[in-house]
Amino acid sequence: MDCKSWGSRDIVFLCIIVLSLIHVSLGAKVRHFKWEVEYMYGAPDCQEHVVMGINGQFPGPTIRAKAGDTIVVDLTNKLHTEGVVIHWHGIRQLGTPWADGTASISQCAINPGETFEYRFKVDRPGTYFYHGHYGMQRSAGLYGSLIVDMADGEKEPFHYDAEFNLLLSDWWHKSVHEQEVGLSSNPFRWIGEPQSLLINGRGQYNCSLAAKFSNSSISQCKFEGYEKCAPQVLKVRPNKTYRLRIASTTALASLNLAIEGHKMVVVEADGNHVQPSAVNDLDIYSGESYSVLLKTDQNPYKNYWVSIGVRGRDPKTNQALTLLSYSATPASKLPTTQPPVTPRWDDYNHSKAFTKSIYALMGSPQPPKTYDRRIILLNTQNRLNGFVKWAINNVSLVLPSTPYLGSIKFGLNNAFDRKTPPDNYDSSYDIMKPATNQNTTQGSGVYTITLNTTVDVILQNANALAKDVSEIHPWHLHGHDFWVLGYGEGKFKNGDEKTFNLKNPPLRNTAVIFPFGWTALRFVADNPGVWAFHCHIEPHLHMGMGVIFAQGAHRVGQIPKEALACGLTGNKQNVDA
Amino acid sequence: MDCKSWGSRDIVFLCIIVLSLIHVSLGAKVRHFKWEVEYMYGAPDCQEHVVMGINGQFPGPTIRAKAGDTIVVDLTNKLHTEGVVIHWHGIRQLGTPWADGTASISQCAINPGETFEYRFKVDRPGTYFYHGHYGMQRSAGLYGSLIVDMADGEKEPFHYDAEFNLLLSDWWHKSVHEQEVGLSSNPFRWIGEPQSLLINGRGQYNCSLAAKFSNSSISQCKFEGYEKCAPQVLKVRPNKTYRLRIASTTALASLNLAIEGHKMVVVEADGNHVQPSAVNDLDIYSGESYSVLLKTDQNPYKNYWVSIGVRGRDPKTNQALTLLSYSATPASKLPTTQPPVTPRWDDYNHSKAFTKSIYALMGSPQPPKTYDRRIILLNTQNRLNGFVKWAINNVSLVLPSTPYLGSIKFGLNNAFDRKTPPDNYDSSYDIMKPATNQNTTQGSGVYTITLNTTVDVILQNANALAKDVSEIHPWHLHGHDFWVLGYGEGKFKNGDEKTFNLKNPPLRNTAVIFPFGWTALRFVADNPGVWAFHCHIEPHLHMGMGVIFAQGAHRVGQIPKEALACGLTGNKQNVDA
Known part of the structure; x- marks a missing residue:
């Protein structure tokens, strides 16, 4: 519909009004952003360091x-x-696998001075975020929030008067470059615990809001x-309901959030509505997001x-720490109680x-009954x-220099290890003890999954190198949500599937394995592309903790040439799909 | 000569011997190196930091x-x-401009995980070095020595019994990433003076070999x-002549070297023989190299x-500091005198x-008499x-994301600014004072030089932003040596060329401008390619202090596709020359 070709100014004006109305009725917009990624000085926890920012902001817009x-x-x-990419965490990228923002997987890292257009649909409402997905650039500060509201005319299945957004992260004073050197060194040097926890990029390292309750000086x-x-x-008004959108993009830390004197009702997890449940505090792992409702029903003074x-x-x-401050009380007034x-x-x-x-909210999509x-x-x-x-099954993931999406689509056999990693591990392996043979292999092999099939993944935890140590790992799947069918202790064994919740399992994109336990996930491989599935703890991924799922490469549309401009696909830029 | 086609094993054997003899008589060898660049822990000045190394070594092999x-x-x-490249400083890359190792100029930076083959001839003997030429990776530690001996059967025009190699550099405790942020910040933050000076990658920050002569504690x-x-x-023996090969790859510092009680005779500068001259101490600027002869004629005890x-x-x-230690004396014995x-x-x-x-040694190539x-x-x-x-002439250089060599050869008009920077500056400019209009423009334009013409470059120094400040800048030309025709005070003016030394000007690849002065250089544009000419102080280049000379692009041979695998030349990889 070309307004100008109508000729008369009045008609053009009328035409614009008509187009606007159509636009409003359709509701969907194209939202353009121009972003520049660069290092800048920042003081996330009041101590100055270099931080990765977008358009001069940290966290990003x-x-x-x-x-x-x-x-x-x-x-x-x-x-x-440095190259750079940005992953849109929780967005499934249906039909746009090249926009998933994973270096070596969905695209070539964007070279210094170059611009890459990420163009994708946010098809579902929810609390999401974005972050770097190259080296450890997420931990360097490359992250921000992505909030998708209900489409016009649709309503959330819960009421709230206003909302707050809390993007949680952890922060180190040592640069990620130095952290990476330690992780890749022999002897190994672990990054250690973070210097600070940040809420929306703000923390306090050398002081505390609750110093008087601290045992330290x-x-x-x-x-x-x-x-x-x-x-x-x-800042809240009394007797209202607030939605808190809480997302964790920590590099390492598993977190717990509590609000003094207030219960929270969980209503959303990873962009999916869940059965409301009231909690006093909330655990959140890296890669997860929640919405909780909070009633301001306490003493407003x-x-x-x-x-x-x-x-x-x-x-x-x-x-x-921060404050929930009632409008009747100055924001500067600190509680007299311990946090x-x-x-x-x-x-x-x-x-x-x-x-x-x-649990999934009633009416949510249900998992297929079989896999x-x-x-x-x-x-x-x-x-x-x-x-x-x-x-993972004795293969430590190393990413190839040519991204999988292009090399698989174009059938470039030398771009990564042809050997498929195994679907299972040696049944005699004792997960409760350090391995007798601690050596692993390294590889860039891919799990090829038949399009539109149902896949069960059992994540099996085990003892780490040290005795009696097993850690929490939050696993994040790109391009899909999965149903979390269940959790168990020890080794997953035949028959354990009988305990699976097939009635109202939550749909999520991130799920943890607990120490010495297993977690069962189910997803439908209905999104042509190449997708990372990995521990969301950034140094763990850096150390090889991930796998690659490829599905329906022949159904992948024309990959933008900028996503292919490296490695063995460098000369495939003008090849049509 | 294909040995295998002769058929008989004996003949093949004979053939190999013959080929070997030819090889020996020709003398020239192909020398292969496999290098891996990575960050590693190091303690160049006894304090641990991250340093860029090659094959686990710093400086590189x-x-x-x-x-x-x-x-x-x-x-x-x-x-x-991070991407990476290595520049072979002082090697002219005759016929191999794509091997010059300058990101955005001669090649695309090598992506993580990828390998680039540098293949080039070292046509002339001399004391050279190599270093990173992307961002400030040189200052991060990416450098090493490149020594070319006389071809078999040829002799240096001076005698020496043995030699030492001294590669000089400066070292900061702040990472180059953080230094770069400061340089690109508003307000500007200068990198400051180096924490240490290094000899072959070794220095001492927290202690001194000559502490007792120091005023500090x-x-x-x-x-x-x-x-x-x-x-x-x-370690030297008495009554011998030693050749000291001295090269400076400092990021910033201009240096002076002296050896207690010993004179030095300068015999080589930037790979060219010079008229021997005896000095007590030697100034060396970043990008320069010298050989000096030292007689061990002092008290050997x-x-x-x-x-x-x-x-x-x-x-x-x-x-x-280090020691010249006579064989009769333990190396641990410190001098009793002040350094x-x-x-x-x-x-x-x-x-x-x-x-x-x-001055050039007699018999050295002489400059054309005119330009x-x-x-x-x-x-x-x-x-x-x-x-x-x-x-430079009010254009601050910004490098394009598509390297010039490819974009010029393939006539890609959008790869960089088409506007050619000026050959001169406003004659009314007062070089003795801060500029009245301090604003500059930014650009990626190129000086296109007709092949096989003679070019004079007058480097004109001026007052910096602050009053009464003018700094030393060592300018380095890629792909050529130039004759240094002369130096002058104040503004270069018509008639000053009468003072040029056309008889025995030294051939060099690096020359300084002194504060408020000028330096005149002459070179023959006889090397098809695109060549950087820039201040060798790394933060100054980072801040735009350089120009680009392009010549004979039509005569550039087939560029290896790996050098083109980025930006607008990404899809030119399979195009023949």
């Missing part, structure tokens, strides 16, 4: 869209020597309010602590109780020529 | 070859997110000898200081006297939207 909208981000790499934070590391206070602490690892990091105490880091029963309390293929993935910590690695 | 040899380096990028270094930061002692200090900037860095004092940093007369004392084109390049420090830049 929040994208706010409506379900059905198309997002277009022209991402320009203003780094001097840490000083009381004094903020004028304008400081970039001053906490964002949640007080303020209340929002506290976030570390779970699953012996914490050496102070709680992140909520984070549950003990190794109280796994607490963690399991929370995680298992998440076509079951892949059991044993998670082990290993050695490779003296270097410490993580491996 | 020394290449030793004979004139006429072909060097083949298969360079694999083992960095996680610095402690005495105590080394067992095996430490990676222990100085390499020059003593050791002597080798000291290196900073010139041209108010030094805040301790001298680098040679470096000439005052601003004693420019001393600097000029040394630099001007370098075809004169390019006058005004060096200024400027502002651009509040950012601090260096500019």
Whole structure:
């Protein structure tokens, strides 16, 4: 419909009105963003360091869209020597697998000075985020929020008056380049616990808002309010319902969030509605998101602590703190009580109780009753020529320099290991003890999955290199949600599938395995592309903790040439699909 | 000559012998190297930091070859997110402009996981080095020595009994990534003076070998000898002549080297023989190399200081020290005297006297008597939207994402600014004062030079942004040597060419401009390719202090496809020349 060809100015004007009406009725918009990624000075926890920012902001700008909208981000790499990509965590990229933003998997890293257009549809409402997916650039600060509201005319199955967005992360003072060197060194040097936890990119390292309740000699934070590391206070009115959108893009830390004196009702997990359940505190692992509803039904002449602490690892990091501040009370007035105490880091029963309390909302899509293929993935910590690695069924993932999406589509046989990694592990393996043979292999092989089949994945945890140690790993699947069918202790065995919840399992994109346990997932391979499935702990992925699922490569549409401009697909740029 | 086609095993054997003899008589060899670049832990000045190394070594391995040899380096990028290239400083790359190792100019940066083959001839003997030429990777530690001996049967025009190699550099504790952020920030943050000076990658930050002569409270270094930061002692026998090969790959520092009690005779500069001249100390700027002869004619029952200090900037860095140790004396015995004092940093007369004392050895190639084109390049420090830049004739160089060599050869008009930067500057510009209009422009334009013409370049220094400040800049030309025709004070003016030395000007690849002065260079544009000409101070180049010379693009042979695998030439990989 070309308005100008009608000729008369009045008609053009009328035409624009008509088009606007159509637009409103359709609701869907194309939302354009021009972003530049660069390093900049920042002080996320009040101590100055270099941080990766977008358009001079850390965290990056929040994208706010409506379900059905198309997002277009022209991402320009203003780094001097590093490539960059951005992954849109939780967006399934239906029909646009090249926009998934995974270097070596869905696209070539964007070279310094170049611009890549990410164009994809946000088909479902929910609380999402985006982050770097190359080296450890996420931990360097490359992340931000992506919030998708209900399409016009549609309503959430719950009511709220207003909302807050809390993007959680962890922060190290050592640069990720130096962290990477340690992880790749022999002897191995672990990155250690984070210096700070951040809420929307803000934390306090050298001071605490609750210093007087601390056993240490840490000083009381004094903020004028304008400081970039001053906490964002949640200002509320009494007797209202607030939606808190909480997402975790931590590099490492599993977190627990509690709000003094207030219960929270969980209503969304990873962009999917869940059966409302009231909790006093909420565990959130890297890669997860939740929405909770909070009623401001407490004494309005007080303020209340929002506290976030570390779970699953012996914490050496102070709680992140901010305030829930009622409008009747000055935001500067600190509570006279101690902030909520984070549950003990190794109280796994607490963690399991929370995680298992998440069920799909009635009416949610149900899983197929059977599976076509079951892949059991044993998670082990290993050695490779003296270097410490993580491996899945004894293969530690190394990414190829030519991204899989292009090399698989074009049948380039030399781009990665042709050997398919195994669907299972040696049944005699004792998951409760350090491996007798700690050596692993390294590989870039791919799990090829038949399009539109149903796949069960059993994530099997095991003892790490040290005795009596088994860690939590939050596994994140690209391009799909999966149903979490169940969790179990010890080794998954035949018959355990009888315990699967096929009635109302939650649909998620991230699920944890608990120490020495297993987690069962089911998904339908209905999205042609090549998709990473990996531990969302960034240094663990860096150490090889992931696998690659390829499906329906022949059904992948024409890949933009910019996504192919490297390695063996460098000269495939003008080849049609 | 195909041996195998002769058929009989004996004949093949004979054939191999014959071929070997031919090989020996020709002398020239192909020397293969397999290198992997990665970050690693190092302690160049005894304090641990991340350093860029090759095959686990810092500095990188020394290449030793004979004139006429072909060097083949298969360079694999083992960095996680950064591209990499290596420039072979002083090697003219006759016929192989794609092997010059300049990102955005001669090739695409090598992506992580990829390998690029550098294959080039070292046609002339001399003291060279190699280093990173992408972002500030040189300063991160990516450098090493490249020594080319005389071809078999040929002799140096001087005698020596043995030699030492001293590769000089400067070292910061702040990562180059953080340095780059400061340079690109508004307000501007300068990198400051180096923490240490290094000799062959070794320095001492927290201690001094000559602590007792220091005014500060610095402690005495105590080394067992095996430490990676222990100085390499020059162990000599009495009454011999030693050749010291000295090269500077500093990021910033201009240096002065002196050896206690010993004169040095300069015999080589930047790979060219020079008229021998005896000096007590030697100034060396970043990008330069010298050979000096040293007679061990002093008391052999003593050791002597080798000291290196900073010139041209108010030094805040301790001298680098090592020992000249006579065989009769234990290497651990320190001199009882103070190390040679470096000439005052601003004693420019001393600097000029040394630099001007370098003449070509009789019989060296002489410059053409006239020039075809004169390019006058005004060096200024400027502002651009509040950012601090260096500019040449008011253009601050920004490199394009598609390397020039490919885009010019293939006539890709959108790859860089089509506007040619000017051959001169406004004659009313007062070089003795800060500019009245401090703003500069930014550009990626190219000086196109007609092949086989003679070009004079007048480098014109000027006052920087601050009053009464003008700095030393060592300018380095890729792909050529130039004759240094002369130096002058103030603004170069008509008639100054009468002072040019056309009789025995030294051939060099690097020459300085002194504060508020000019330097005149002449070269013959006889090497088809695209060549950088820039200040060799790495942060200055980063801030735009360079120009691009293109010549004879139509005569450039087939560029290896790996050098083109990015930007607009990404799909030119299979196009023949």
